[in-house]
Amino acid sequence: KSMDRYIRFALLTGVTKFGKVSVFSDLNNLRDISMEFAYIGICGITEEELHSVFKEGVKELGAANDMSVEETKARLKELYDGYHFNEDCVDIYNPFSILNTFAKKRFGDYWFETGTPTFLVELMKGCGYSLKKLMREYATADSLNGLETFRKNPVPILYQSGYLTIKDYDSRFKTYILGFPNREVEDGFMEFLLPxxxxxxxxxxxxxxxxxxxxxxxxxxxxxxxxxxxxxxxxxxxxxxxxxxxxxxxxxxxxxxxxxxxxxxxxxxxxxxxxxxxxxxxxxxxxxxxxxxxxxxxxxxxxxxxxxxxxxxxxxxxxxxxxxxxxxxxxxxxxxx
CATH class of the missing domain: 3.40.1350 (Trna Endonuclease; Chain: A, domain 1)
Known part of the structure; x- marks a missing residue:
């Protein structure tokens, strides 16, 4: 706060939203761009970028796994695509998983190597959350951007940490329909939930x-x-x-x-x-x-x-x-x- 006069631009990123708890908070003047249309592709790889910037990487990955270019693209889409941060968002691929796949020349569940969702599982149990709702969960924009009631409702954290993403939008009721973004997250999360x-x-x-x-x-x-x-x-x-x-x-x-x-x-x-x-x-x-x-x-x-x-x-x-x-x-x- 004391360095305000030197700061011209600052970007904060993280897993879950930083709540503005008070008008006197040092960070009460942040602009949350998480769901703004202008920034929907800022934190991932779009399909157009995958097929242009990573064109050679797709070919090499396919060759290493005895797959055609089209088969490789389809497999990448199934495993790592599907994130949406707005009702009009283009498909976003998980950059961590994509880069690891290209580097190791093999398809894997790389996202779960970054950590295990033990806290989320305990939260869902404590809330008495029915897991079938993971396939089609409903939420408003206000609930997705807040964490105040997360101990009673785990959906905001499931969304903000990437286990659920926007699949559809009901404009009449201004409600988002959420689900798993892709096979990597769905498969990995289910394997973790079983034990x-x-x-x-x-x-x-x-x-x-x-x-x-x-x-x-x-x-x-x-x-x-x-x-x-x-x-x-x-x-x-x-x-x-x-x-x-x-x-x-x-x-x-x-x-x-x-x-x-x-x-x-x-x-x-x-x-x-x-x-x-x-x-x-x-x-x-x-x-x-x-x-x-x-x-x-x-x-x-x-x-x-x-x-x-x-x-x-x-x-x-x-x-x-x-x-x-x-x-x-x-x-x-x-x-x-």
């Missing part, structure tokens, strides 16, 4: 997902369900105080991770989780009940014709009805047809 919500260590969680995928691909439904039962049996009591929410969150994480290796679709509503998982040879239609019966779950699949859209597909159709028990804090029974 945090199940009490497993990272290596156990990684091998657990690998075995789940193998069970599904081999048509071994009973093995899959036994493995799922083990997941919940190993969950520490303190992680499951709100059992219904915890159950839904773990299932969301698991099937999101399965979706990176198979086609996994999920639809959640009050008290139930419906899953459709597709592999090369099988299509699974699953219905989960909470404190009901496996028979009721199977009956719902049959009565509502959940499997009807897949009956002419050609792949083997497997129906699975599952009941989860509050008392047992685990899967109680399942039926396979």
């Amino acid at each position: 945090s919500y199940t009490g497993m260590d990272n290596s156990e969680a990684t091998f657990g997902v690998m075995n789940f995928v193998k069970d599904i691909e081999n048509g071994d439904t009973d093995s899959f369900m036994k493995r799922l039962t083990t997941f919940f049996a190993d969950t520490p009591y303190e992680l499951a105080r709100d059992l219904e929410l915890h159950y839904q969150n773990v299932m969301f994480i698991l099937f999101k991770l399965l979706g990176f290796y198979t086609q996994a679709e999920y639809h959640t509503s009050e008290g139930r989780i419906d899953m459709v998982v597709k592999t090369k040879d099988y299509i699974y239609v699953m219905e989960f009940k909470l404190d009901g019966t496996a028979e009721e779950a199977m009956q719902q699949i049959e009565s509502k014709d959940y499997a009807l859209p897949f009956e002419c597909d050609g792949r083997k159709l497997v129906k699975v009805g599952v009941n989860f028990s509050y008392e047992k804090r685990n899967v109680e029974r399942w039926i396979v047809k």
